[in-house]
Amino acid sequence: xxxxxxxxxxxxxxxGGCEEATVDLAExxxxxxxxxxxxxxxxxxxxxxxxxEKLPDGSITASLINGGIRVTENRHMVELLRRKSKxxxxxxxxxxWGGIPGLAxxxxxxxxxxxxxxxxxxxxxxxxVTPQQSVEVDGNRLELPELLxxxxxxxxxxxxxxxxxxxxxxxxxxxNAIKTLLSGELPPKGAVIxxxxxxxxDQCPLNETKPDKVLIKDLKRPHQVIPDPTKCLLTQGLLxxxxxxxxxxxxxxxxxxxxxxxCFGPLDRVTDYGAKTASFISxxxxxxxxxxxxxxxxxxxDPVGTFYRYTLAASSLGGSVRNSKS
Amino acid sequence: xxxxxEPFEPKIVLFACNWCTYAALDLAGTSRMxxxxxxxxxxxxxxxxxxPQFILEAFRNGADGVLVAGCHPGDCHYxxxxxxxxxxxxxxxxxxxxxxxxxxxxxxxWISASEAAKFVKVANEMxxxxxxxxxxxxxxxxxx
Numbered sequence: 001x002x003x004x005x006x007x008x009x010x011x012x013x014x015x016g017g018c019e020e021a022t023v024d025l026a027e028x029x030x031x032x033x034x035x036x037x038x039x040x041x042x043x044x045x046x047x048x049x050x051x052x053e054k055l056p057d058g059s060i061t062a063s064l065i066n067g068g069i070r071v072t073e074n075r076h077m078v079e080l081l082r083r084k085s086k087x088x089x090x091x092x093x094x095x096x097w098g099g100i101p102g103l104a105x106x107x108x109x110x111x112x113x114x115x116x117x118x119x120x121x122x123x124x125x126x127x128x129v130t131p132q133q134s135v136e137v138d139g140n141r142l143e144l145p146e147l148l149x150x151x152x153x154x155x156x157x158x159x160x161x162x163x164x165x166x167x168x169x170x171x172x173x174x175x176n177a178i179k180t181l182l183s184g185e186l187p188p189k190g191a192v193i194x195x196x197x198x199x200x201x202d203q204c205p206l207n208e209t210k211p212d213k214v215l216i217k218d219l220k221r222p223h224q225v226i227p228d229p230t231k232c233l234l235t236q237g238l239l240x241x242x243x244x245x246x247x248x249x250x251x252x253x254x255x256x257x258x259x260x261x262x263c264f265g266p267l268d269r270v271t272d273y274g275a276k277t278a279s280f281i282s283x284x285x286x287x288x289x290x291x292x293x294x295x296x297x298x299x300x301x302d303p304v305g306t307f308y309r310y311t312l313a314a315s316s317l318g319g320s321v322r323n324s325k326s
Numbered sequence: 327x328x329x330x331x332e333p334f335e336p337k338i339v340l341f342a343c344n345w346c347t348y349a350a351l352d353l354a355g356t357s358r359m360x361x362x363x364x365x366x367x368x369x370x371x372x373x374x375x376x377x378p379q380f381i382l383e384a385f386r387n388g389a390d391g392v393l394v395a396g397c398h399p400g401d402c403h404y405x406x407x408x409x410x411x412x413x414x415x416x417x418x419x420x421x422x423x424x425x426x427x428x429x430x431x432x433x434x435x436w437i438s439a440s441e442a443a444k445f446v447k448v449a450n451e452m453x454x455x456x457x458x459x460x461x462x463x464x465x466x467x468x469x470x
Contacts, residue, residue, distance in 0.1 A: 106424060139421065149468050273417065275378040282417035283410045288399065293416055304424040316382035321465040322426030 005061035008040035009091075010081060012074035013101045014153060016045055016159040019043045021168035030173055035182060038079075038250060049077070056085050062087040062181050064164070068094045068101055068313060069152040073145035082158040087181060089122070089193075090153065090160045091174075093167040093263050097273070098153050098299045098313020099169070103305060104171045105312055105319025113147070123271025126211060129310070153314045163192045165246055167263035167310055171236030173248050192268070204242055204251040206232045215286035219299045222258060233259045234284075240304065244270070244277045263310050274308035283305075336390035336456040339459070340365045341376045345403040347395035349439035354446055361446045362453045365393070372396065374407025374436075378418040379434060388463045391431045391456045393448070397434040430455040431462065 011019060023044075035071060037061060040047045063085040069075050082088055084094045093099040104112055117123070117130050133141045153158055164177045177194030180187065187193060210232040220237040227233055233240040233254060240259035242251070246267050253260055266273040287293045300306055308315055342348040348369050354361060366389075370376060371394025381392050402408040411420060415434045422432060433452055436447050 045393075083387070117448060221456060268377070272379045272382050274421065275382050278417045278421060278441070279378045279414050282413040285413055287413070288406075288409050290412065291415070297417055300420075303420045307421065316386040317425050317427075317466070320426045321462065323460075323465060 004035065004037045006034045006039045006055075006059060007163050008063040008081060008085065009038070009043075010063065010077060011043065012065065012067030012078065012095065012154070013070035014092065014094045014099070014208050016043070016167040018066035018094075020173060021092075021171065025175060026171070028171070032178065034201065047119070049080070052080060052084055052152065060085040062089055064089045064091040066092040066095045066152055066168075069148065069154060070101060071145040071147055075148070076155055078154050078158050078257060081162050084305075087161045087186075088154075088158065089162045089164055089177070089181070090155060091164045091177075093165065093213055093310040094171055095154050096163045096165060096314070097265055097311040098151050099310050100315030102151050102153075102311070103309070104212050106304065107320065109147050109149060109231075144310040150319050151313050161189055162187070163190075164194045165184050165192055166195070166249060166265040167222075169194065170249055170252070172250070173267040191248065194266060195246050197268070198247050200242035200245045200247040200249070200251060200254075200264065200280045200326055203247045203249075204254050206230070206233075206251075206254060209235070211235065216284055219281075219296055220301070227257050229257050233257075239281060241277050241281075241299075241307075244273070244280050261306075261309055265311055274304070274315055278307045334457060334461055336364050336453060336461070337366065337388060337392055338364050338391040338452060338456065339384040340367045340393045340395065341370050341373065341380065343373045343396040343403075344369055344371050346393065346397040346401070346438040346439045347371045347445065348444045348456055349437075350437050350442050352406045353439065354442035357442055359442055359446050361449045364453050365449060371404035372404050372407035372425070374402070374404065374409075376411060376414070378414050378421075381418060385431075386421075386426065386464065386466065390459075390462045391433070391452060392436065393433045393446075395435045395445070398438055401438065427467075428440060428459055430459060 038045060039054050063081040063089065065078055065081060067080065076300040090096040113130060117125055131144060133146055134141060149167065164173060166173055173194040180193045201210065218236050218237050219239060222238065227235045227236050227238060230305055238259040241262040244258040245260055245262045249266055258313050262277060285293065285296055287296060342351060351367065373394055376394050384392050394415060396411055399408060408455045411434065419429060419432060435448050
């Protein structure tokens with residue numbers, strides 16, 4: 001019997017949703033374990049870092065890594081997995097473009113620590129503790145990994161072969177991606193696997209109701225309207241990012257009457273997803289008067305969070321470029 | 327690092343509409359008007375062709391400022407391209423604010439083919455404003 005391909009799964013700075021999504025494979029996970037040996041998956045299996053270290057270099061067929069690089073430990077682990085793997089897959093939005101944790105790149109690390117440990121309203125920190133990198137307790141030195149100045153998508157730290165989009169990738173997308181990896185017919189390096197090559201609208205059940213030219217006079221947020229479930233959400237003034245977002249999710253959110261927030265990220269050839277979506281949304285606002293235009297755009301309280309929700313860390317600027325002197 | 331002995335000369339990318347601003351630049355030249363040499367001119371067919379991705383790409387690659395200039399409202403060769411430019415730049419400005427790029431670094435101006443003098447005025451103003459702000463490039467360097 002020939003040896004089964006080896007698969008590793010690891011999480012860096014992520015919420016655990018990608019791990020949940022893998023479990024969403026449900027009974028297909030049994031088929032998966034027939035096809036491959038899972039050699040490392042800290043969430044589910046008891047293999048340790050040293051077990052990975054003992055594997056020969058390049059012996060893992062594919063490592064699926066979710067989460068971005070936020071602390072030095074993340075960097076160490078992805079470098080290790082890169083060395084041990086033939087293929088590295090950035091699995092999920094955080095790993096591919098920073099995801100939600102990437103929004104923290106608008107702030108400096110001092111601001112983040114101060115916010116998390118001293119300012120948030122839900123805080124319970126009676127001794128006013130601030131995490132230290134190195135501390136002595138009863139004569140023993142304890143160390144924590146270092147917080148990096150920015151969160152980075154993993155391809156800014158190691159070489160990445162493929163990307164699986166989504167926050168999280170759906171079970172079908174994950175399954176398609178795994179089948180592609182095991183098929184022996186690998187797409188060109190850098191490709192997005194498991195999802196569609198077309199925009200979300202292509203899979204959206206409301207696409208038929210989208211006029212050739214969408215024009216809106218006003219922007220609405222989901223809590224302000226009860227949308228008509230039979231009409232394209234964009235034409236109802238809701239900010240649906242579907243036209244600029246990769247398909248593959250089968251329009252799950254739109255089917256639940258929520259506009260697309262862009263978790264499948266950019267289509268090929270888009271270099272800055274947020275700028276692209278901001279561009280498409282602003283160009284369909286059917287107003288010529290500057291003041292009226294400002295008024296409508298004012299209804300968007302957080303344009304960066306809206307357009308770069310999952311991709312800020314991978315954007316052209318990558319994070320705040322504030323003048324620290326001012 | 328920026329040497330104190332060498333005064334800071336901003337690099338400004340100018341996206342100039344083929345039908346108006348680009349002609350105004352020619353007119354400024356043939357009329358022997360003086361304007362600062364800080365502009366890298368990219369001719370586009372319409373200010374509406376300027377994808378906000380171009381603007382961010384310019385900043386990322388070392389531009390200290392970006393000027394987008396097109397036909398006056400109502401005069402667009404393609405009917406409404408300049409209105410699209412107006413909407414996109416209004417939106418992208420909000421985004422740049424949040425990233426910490428000062429408002430003065432991105433400017434949208436309507437400059438017709440005959441308004442060479444307006445271009446010279448805008449160019450001088452913009453160079454002065456950005457000189458006061460200082461260079462942007464060092465702020466883009468984040469060591470990880």
